[in-house]
Amino acid sequence: MNADPGRSPRPTTPDQWDEAVLDAIFTQSDVGLHVLDTELRVVRVNPVAVGVRGIPSERIVGLPATEAYAPLGVDVDEEMLREVLATGRPRLDHLVRGRPFTDPRSEYVFSVAAHRLLDAAGRVLGVVLTTTDVTERERAQARLRLLHDAHERIGSSLDVERTARELVDVTVPGFADTVVVALTDAVLRGREPGLRSHDPAPLLRCTATGGTESGPRIPTAGALLLPGIFGEVLPTEPRLLSPEKDGAGGTRLVAPLLVRGQVFGAVVFQRAEGAEPYDEDDLELADGIAARTATCLENALRFTREHIVMTALQSWPLRQEEATQRAVDIARRNQPDGSGVGSWYDVVPLSGARVALVVGQVDRAGLSAVATMSRLRTAVYSLTTLDLEPHELLARLHATTLRLAGEQETGPGGDGATASCTVAVHDPVGGRLDVARAGTSLFAVVRPDGSVDTRPVDDGPLLGGEGPPFACASLVLPEGSTLCMAPGEGGPRTEDLVNALAHPGRSPEAMADDVARLLAPDRVLLVARTRHLSSHELAEWTVPFDFSAVGIARGHVEEQLRKWNHPVDPFTATLVVSELVTNAIRYGAAPIVLRLITDSATLICEISDAGQAAPHLRHAKAVDEGGRGLLICATLAENWGVRYTPEGKTIWAEVEAEEETADD
Known part of the structure; x- marks a missing residue:
């Protein structure tokens, strides 16, 4: 029977309001509710509570909280709950982790708030827990922390192999149960990495590995890995490899180590069978970690190559x-x-x-x-x-x-x-x-x-x-x-x-x-x-400033070569000295000094005079009667030159002894 439209509805009492709100919270809210008594036994839960995800509520009601939630992997903090019961101070945003029966491979994170319950007389009835699923928030923060660790810890040294090792240390076990880093042979040898466009399947060699005891099998160091664990060709960006495709256990995530199209290597992250699979967010995280590692590898390779070049240049020439x-x-x-x-x-x-x-x-x-x-x-x-x-x-x-x-200088502000x-x-x-x-x-x-x-x-x-x-x-x-x-x-x-x-x-x-x-x-x-040259290495004479002294100079040379028993040809040596003395008398100034210096198979002939005129090599014509002195010296001597002093100049020539040849 319908209510009389002319009669006013009966007013709702506060108790009715409280009951309606409580019923809506338990039946309609997406916040999990768990009511525990003073003995921390489960009294009531709502349908979305973590404790009943996938199981009937009657299976946990009446059980101690620690026992009720243990199958879900939830560790109940009894000390915290008893503190709330005793003090009445609520506890907010207490994080707990668990694996609901509806998704046992994934770990979920819940934010728990605990409040004490009192009756009208002020007696303690128990504690009510509200739980909110913050899994995505915590996963996002974990990804940021892992990416921060990668930037802090990867690249601490300018060593290629150590950089690969640091990538493994950062990502195991937080991101993967097994990590394999492989680099190209060119990078491992300190050479310029090749371009991916030239070779989509470069030779990769296992450089660094790591994993947990439960993780998948890892290859040995130095093993060739492509094609194979990274797929048939090297991907251009992180991607997931289906375990059904190749029969491998767990899920795999492959990320290339690329910088401006240059291939440094690749990394594969693998989780054990039964673990939470990788998703799109993990691909983005792997991309950031791989990009950081590739940049550090480039720096390390540049340092290695520069060190090789610097060492070569620093020691050049070897003498x-x-x-x-x-x-x-x-x-x-x-x-x-x-x-x-x-x-x-x-x-x-x-x-x-x-x-x-x-x-x-x-x-x-x-x-x-x-x-x-x-x-x-x-x-x-x-x-x-x-x-x-x-x-x-x-x-x-x-x-x-x-x-x-x-x-x-590279610009106006550059400095050399x-x-x-x-x-x-x-x-x-x-x-x-x-x-x-x-x-x-x-x-x-x-x-x-x-x-x-x-x-x-x-x-x-x-x-x-x-x-x-x-x-x-x-x-x-x-x-x-x-x-x-x-x-x-x-x-x-x-x-x-x-x-x-x-x-x-x-x-x-x-x-x-x-x-x-x-x-x-x-x-x-x-x-x-x-050290100073001894008389066995040095002889010196003053030559008169007259063309008749040329013969005297030749005599000095012949006599000194006999004393030293020098292997140089006397005719060659005397001819060189004759031309140098003649040149000094004709174009120089007194005094003229002849000096011989011996160095095993080499004879150094020096003529010094007080003139400053620069000698130059001439090519005389066939009808010329002179102008061949320095040309003769340059032809017969191993080397020749001139140096200037405040007192004049010195023309020198080095005459080498002829090598003996064996008879046929």
């Missing part, structure tokens, strides 16, 4: 200084890495048995510094063939540095490299030392009496900086003096250096050991002990 010069005995220490990259030393044999000792350092770091250093070394070798004074050599080297700096360099030229005939310095470096002279001069020459402006004039000095050193040279700033204290060097009786190697302990481990060091 045996002891075999190419006799003016000094050498000890060196050469481990230029770290801040010492771009530093170098050189021992350059010069004409007249002289030697140039060079140390330098480019103020930049990395491959560009080593490349600049290599080009400066080449320039030094080229300039030394001109027999320039050390300060003039630095002036030419300064111009070279400026040109290199201009080439390296500068360099420090010290050049010392020692002449074993008389012991003269000419030295010039650009920038700051360690340069000390130890005389045979034990005295140490730590500043025989002042510091000068940097190469590529302010420019000439450069600081220079000339010394005459007794035989057995020791030079200690190291590029760069920040040398040892003067007192410590003097204590290390003031023992001239020790060998250069021993002195180098003591000084190296005072220097940074990445600085190069050169220690050289001087």
Whole structure:
């Protein structure tokens, strides 16, 4: 029977409202409700509660909470619940994890809020728990944490294999039960990685693996893995491989390690059979981790390749200084890495048995510094063939540095490299030392009496900086003096250096050991002990300024070759000396000095005069009566040249002994 429309409805009481709200919450809300008594037994649950997902509520009502929810993998925090019962303070956002019967392979996360229940008289009835599914929120936060860990932990070193190992450590077991990282052979050998467009199925070699005890089987290190575990071809982006397709247990996620189309390798993440399968969100996470790893691999490979290049350039050219010069005995220490990259030393044999000792350092770091250093070394070798004074050599080297700096500038704000360099030229005939310095470096002279001069020459402006004039000095050193040279700033204290060097009786190697302990481990060091040529290696005469003296000069040469029992052909040697003396008398000025220097199978002939006229090689015509002197010397001698001094010039020629041939 319908209600009378003219009569007002009966008002709803507060108890009726409470009952209606409670009924709606238990029957319609998507928030799980669990009512426990004071003994923490389950009194009532609503249909969406985690405890009854897939099972009837009567199977858990009346059971202790720990027993009721144990089959779902939920760990009930009884201590927290009893604290709520005792204090009445609610507990909010308490996270619990479990695997509902409706989806046993997936772990779910629920946010639990606990409130104490009281009756009208204020007696404690129990506790009510509300649960909200926050699985997606927690998974998103876990993915962010894993991606953050990948950025923090992957790439801690510039080593290719260690970077692959770090990828495994970051993702096992949080993201995968088994991880396999494979790199291409080119990357493992430090070579340029190939482009994927050229080879969609590159040769991949197992580099790093890891997994849990329950994880799938992992391949052995060094095994070839493509085609196979990564599929037939390398994917261009992360993708899932169906376990049904190849019969493998669990789900697999394959991600390529690519940077700008270059293939560094690939990684496969695999979960054990029965574990939660990968989804689209996992593909995005794997893409981020793989991209981070590929970038770190690129950095590591670039470092490896640059290190190889730097090592090759740093040690170029490989020479045996002891075999190419006799003016000094050498000890060196050469481990230029770290801040010492771009530093170098050189021992350059010069004409007249002289030697140039060079140390330098480019103020930049990395491959560009080593490349600049290599080009400066080449320039030094080229300039030394001109027999320039050390300060003039630095002036030419300064111009070279400026040109290199201009080439390296990339824009208006670019700045080129500068360099420090010290050049010392020692002449074993008389012991003269000419030295010039650009920038700051360690340069000390130890005389045979034990005295140490730590500043025989002042510091000068940097190469590529302010420019000439450069600081220079000339010394005459007794035989057995020791030079200690190291590029760069920040040398040892003067007192410590003097204590290390003031023992001239020790060998250069021993002195180098003591000084190296005072220097940074990445600085190069050169220690050289001087020697003078003896009468068995040097002969010298003053030649009268008259054409009749040409015969006298030939006689000196023939007699000296007999005394030395030198293997050089006497006719060749006397002809070269005759032409050089004639040239000096005709175009030079008195006094004229003839000097012979022997070096086993080589004879160095030098003619010095007071003239400054530059000699030049001429090609005389057939009817000319002269003009063939230097041409004859250039033809007969192994090498020849001219060097200038404040007193005049010296023309020199090296004559080699002919090799003996066996009879047929």
